[in-house]
Amino acid sequence: MDIHEGAPALSVAGLRKTYGETRAVDGVDLVVGRGEVVALLGPNGAGKSSTIDMIVGLARPDAGEITVFGVTPREAVRKGMVGVMPQEGALLDDVTVGETVALIASLHSAPLPVEEALRRAGVAGLAGRRAARLSGGQKQRVRFAMALVSGPGLLVLDEPTAALDVTARREFWRSMHAFAATGRTVLFSTHYLDEAEAYADRVVLMHAGRIVADGPVSAVMAEVGALGLEDAFLRLTGDSEAVR
């Protein structure tokens, strides 16, 4: 599936994006190797979602280069090399879970079997149920199944657990972790520090459109000389509202 062998899962250089007066993304450089699980961390307005939108081809950068497995984001999406769970929900109430995932699969050239995607996302038992009758946590896992049914090498999750309660969050991460263990690369954004600490190999901290720290959780903490990620986060971003 990978066209450019040896190309990193994701390569971002000099990325910039301005919305009106706001510099949402102000010079981001980032390389994610194959098989890494990376947390993109930062307060609201740090530029996480804007960065992700550009990585998956939903928004066009004002400046900078992005390649996913060596090709443009749009091409990566077209070839099913990148699976995306966008922040805002998208399930049609009148359609069943199985039909929804089967539709997404049918749009791709070499998808996973629908049953496998449902099973990996932990929603195999819900295939016949319409979206209107799903709980928030179930919906999120269906959306996870939609993201992984193309059999992507890179999975991008934009604040996947923002709307979930503690139990649903834990279940979601268990599924994600199992999928990552098959050698896939994962990039997820969150503002839950404990999630970054528990599930990521590497943490990328954003603030005001820039990356202010990048490395393994332990290294990021050492760099700041703080006692925990929360303190490191506070010190680097200078934003007390960010802690939840």
Added chain:
Amino acid sequence: MTAYLTFEIRRTLRDAKFLLFAVALPVGLYLLMAGRFIDQGVPASYVMGGVAVFGAIKSALDVGARTAVERGIGWQRQLRLTPLSGGGYLLAKASVAMVVALPPVAGVSLVAALVSGVRLSPGGWALAVLGVWAGTVPFALLGLLIGQFATAQNLQAYQGAVVLVLSFVGGLFIPVSTFPQALATVAKVLPSYWLAQVGHAAALGGDRWRAALVLALYALVLGAAVVVRYRRDTARA
């Protein structure tokens, strides 16, 4: 594109209430109007033409405009993360609108033939049913355009106003020849007026080619507007 079209058609055909209403409303309207107008000397085939056009227009617009809801919940965004192109999505939606536009035209024509005894030549029926149906394309596109601007909340208001203006000012229910001069001029700008010309030409003769040309131009302009708007929306998201 075929996969998405199949999905959308299956979804639509499952919505029995929507389909039933799409046919029942114009058929009911026809029965109501035919009774009154025929007494006043208006031929049933004339009423048939106007009401069939109304049914087709309303159904086509409804399907397109309902995309506002899907846009609102982020379904269009989700599709942009698949290999399905924007053009493929819009084409599938327009096709579904056309599928739903046929039953009301056929239904009204059938009832007019069975109940009011309307008799046309085979060519006349082809024009009354297939001609009117084909002429619905610009309205399917207009519906999509409304869907790209409206939100789930204000959709009904937009949609209602557009259908009302197209039907009444377009002369689908009241002959434009009885309009005051100024209103008649406005009527002739509307695509619904021209589609009604096609419907009426089936029974009573008249210039159908000029109408076809106007409708084709409308289809081109509205099609371009939909595509441009969809692209802008992509850039914003």
